[in-house]
Amino acid sequence: MRAMLAIARNTLREALRDRVLYLFLGFAVLMLVSSKIFGLLTVGDEGKVIKDLGLAGVQFFSMLIAVMMSVLLISREVDGRTVYNILAKPVRRWQFLLGKYLGLLATVALNLTLMALVMVVMVRLYSGEWDMGLLFASAMILLEMAVVTAFATLFAVLTRPMLGTVFTLAVYIIGHVAEDIWLLTQHITAGVTRPIVAAIYYMLPNLERFNFKTEVVHELSIPPGEIAVTIVYGLAYTVLVLVLACVRFSHKDLT
Amino acid sequence: MSNVALRVEDLKKTFDPGLLKAKVEVLKGLSFEVQHGVIFGFLGPNGAGKTTTIKAIAGLIWPDDGAIEICGLPHTDEAAKRKIGFMAENPYFYPYLTGREFLDFHAELLGLARDTAPTRVSQALEKVSMSDRADRLMRTFSKGMLQRMSLAQALLGEPELLILDEPMSGLDPLGRRDVRDIILAERERGTTVFFSSHIIPDVETICDRVAIVVDGTVQAVGEVRDLVAHEVEAYEVAFVGAAPPALTTPVLASQTGSDASWVRVDSGHRDQLIRELVDDGVRIVGLSPVRSSLEEFLLVHFQGGES
Numbered sequence: 306m307r308a309m310l311a312i313a314r315n316t317l318r319e320a321l322r323d324r325v326l327y328l329f330l331g332f333a334v335l336m337l338v339s340s341k342i343f344g345l346l347t348v349g350d351e352g353k354v355i356k357d358l359g360l361a362g363v364q365f366f367s368m369l370i371a372v373m374m375s376v377l378l379i380s381r382e383v384d385g386r387t388v389y390n391i392l393a394k395p396v397r398r399w400q401f402l403l404g405k406y407l408g409l410l411a412t413v414a415l416n417l418t419l420m421a422l423v424m425v426v427m428v429r430l431y432s433g434e435w436d437m438g439l440l441f442a443s444a445m446i447l448l449e450m451a452v453v454t455a456f457a458t459l460f461a462v463l464t465r466p467m468l469g470t471v472f473t474l475a476v477y478i479i480g481h482v483a484e485d486i487w488l489l490t491q492h493i494t495a496g497v498t499r500p501i502v503a504a505i506y507y508m509l510p511n512l513e514r515f516n517f518k519t520e521v522v523h524e525l526s527i528p529p530g531e532i533a534v535t536i537v538y539g540l541a542y543t544v545l546v547l548v549l550a551c552v553r554f555s556h557k558d559l560t
Numbered sequence: 561m562s563n564v565a566l567r568v569e570d571l572k573k574t575f576d577p578g579l580l581k582a583k584v585e586v587l588k589g590l591s592f593e594v595q596h597g598v599i600f601g602f603l604g605p606n607g608a609g610k611t612t613t614i615k616a617i618a619g620l621i622w623p624d625d626g627a628i629e630i631c632g633l634p635h636t637d638e639a640a641k642r643k644i645g646f647m648a649e650n651p652y653f654y655p656y657l658t659g660r661e662f663l664d665f666h667a668e669l670l671g672l673a674r675d676t677a678p679t680r681v682s683q684a685l686e687k688v689s690m691s692d693r694a695d696r697l698m699r700t701f702s703k704g705m706l707q708r709m710s711l712a713q714a715l716l717g718e719p720e721l722l723i724l725d726e727p728m729s730g731l732d733p734l735g736r737r738d739v740r741d742i743i744l745a746e747r748e749r750g751t752t753v754f755f756s757s758h759i760i761p762d763v764e765t766i767c768d769r770v771a772i773v774v775d776g777t778v779q780a781v782g783e784v785r786d787l788v789a790h791e792v793e794a795y796e797v798a799f800v801g802a803a804p805p806a807l808t809t810p811v812l813a814s815q816t817g818s819d820a821s822w823v824r825v826d827s828g829h830r831d832q833l834i835r836e837l838v839d840d841g842v843r844i845v846g847l848s849p850v851r852s853s854l855e856e857f858l859l860v861h862f863q864g865g866e867s
Contacts, residue, residue, distance in 0.1 A: 307668060308671065319656055322656035385652040387653065389618070389648040390647075390651070393646035393648075394669045395642050556622070558620070559620040
């Protein structure tokens with residue numbers, strides 16, 4: 306456990322010293338500029354526009370960190386051979402991989418928290434309200450990023466960094482059109498296409514489940530049961546993908 | 561307790577590079593033992609299987625067959641891993657860490673107690689003469705300094721068995737001397753040192769025993785002096801006075817002094833030369849074998865393996 310946390314801390318430190326938090330500064334600037342612009346273009350609904358834009362920005366920047374950093378930092382350890390000195394010590398391979406995962410998730414979480422706080426403050430400045438629903442929507446984005454980072458970890462173990470990044474991006478994009486894929490299966494009547502499309506739907510996560518932007522921006526009620534199911538779904542998916550990554554990494558020759 | 565620090569038995573490993581490429585059989589039943597408290601050199605040409613063997617011992621690759629024991633324990637056992645210190649070839653580091661942060665990180669991986677870890681880190685830094693540069697970022701370190709830091713992390717757990725893959729590669733003579741001194745000091749402390757190297761004079765100087773690996777198998781193993789002792793390639797015969805002017809035995813080299821002289825002939829002509837000198841009434845005072853150096857010995861084995 307201690308070794309795993311040490312690896313997680315080291316990963317977070319690496320990300321921070323790689324100036325990942327500059328992305329947060331980029332987000333803050335984007336929020337300021339876009340709020341000014343959209344504040345001029347919309348009348349009466351500035352608050353909603355800022356919330357909508359803010360949550361989209363939080364999601365986009367978090368996805369950037371999750372996808373780019375995850376594959377890069379894990380591959381860097383293996384290709385850079387720093388992992389050799391670690392795994393020759395009494396550290397299990399799954400401990401190494403989970404340590405990296407936790408460090409990456411901590412990096413995403415730190416950045417996301419800072420972005421969420423900027424967003425809440427901006428909304429307060431423009432609409433005069435403290436909207437804590439934004440923090441809930443951000444937490445759900447973090448859960449989504451936990452799933453995405455788990456996939457990035459799996460692909461970092463399975464393939465080269467560039468391919469890993471492409472595959473993770475593909476999962477992210479397909480994950481957001483999963484419901485459309487399901488609708489597609491309903492329209493295909495014959496042949497092998499239907500089971501293939503259905504298999505893709507069942508294998509990949511439905512990331513739209515974590516999207517509560519509309520509910521939060523328009524202040525719609527969310528059934529607690531739906532929140533619970535979403536949390537269980539996100540955690541279960543994350544655990545499943547991480548188990549696959551650990552099993553593969555445990556058998557891998559580090560040449 | 562067994563006196564064996566490291567036992568490698570019938571190790572086999574074949575790499576599969578992927579579709580449409582031939583499999584590469586790197587280790588073909590490699591076996592050897594390293595006794596406690598010795599410096600053991602692992603020698604071989606490029607592609608002989610040295611690094612693959614070392615990676616298998618360190619648990620970085622999985623052998624297809626065979627067994628590896630560290631101090632009587634299976635090498636994958638956590639207790640076995642606590643007994644080793646490992647330094648990889650051409651080590652890479654985290655450029656964003658200082659030397660001390662790097663060792664603190666490795667102290668945590670080893671699970672060293674929080675109250676003793678700082679002392680151990682300081683001791684390791686001192687052993688590799690890096691105490692005064694420990695708080696600099698590692699991206700500013702030279703290759704020699706990185707090599708020392710790599711050694712420091714390997715020494716941090718006070719291992720029983722130190723495994724070093726090419727520890728002197730890429731170092732200048734001063735750096736090589738420092739690494740050599742550290743290895744010798746570790747043996748004095750009772751640590752077993754197992755290391756691979758291409759730099760034969762270093763191996764010849766500091767190793768108690770060596771194994772020569774060619775094409776995935778161990779070709780020879782033993783003490784350096786025993787290995788080269790089998791390779792007597794010539795004899796020198798010393799005698800009083802000058803050599804007879806018309807020696808019929810083919811001579812490799814000779815030297816004439818005011819009191820004594822010597823003549824060198826290959827092993828096959830030793831008896832012929834002695835007979836000829838005795839027949840000429842020369843008083844022989846010495847006969848000594850001329851042995852090959854370890855380098856010459858290795859060349860013979862390496863070429864033999866390649867052919």
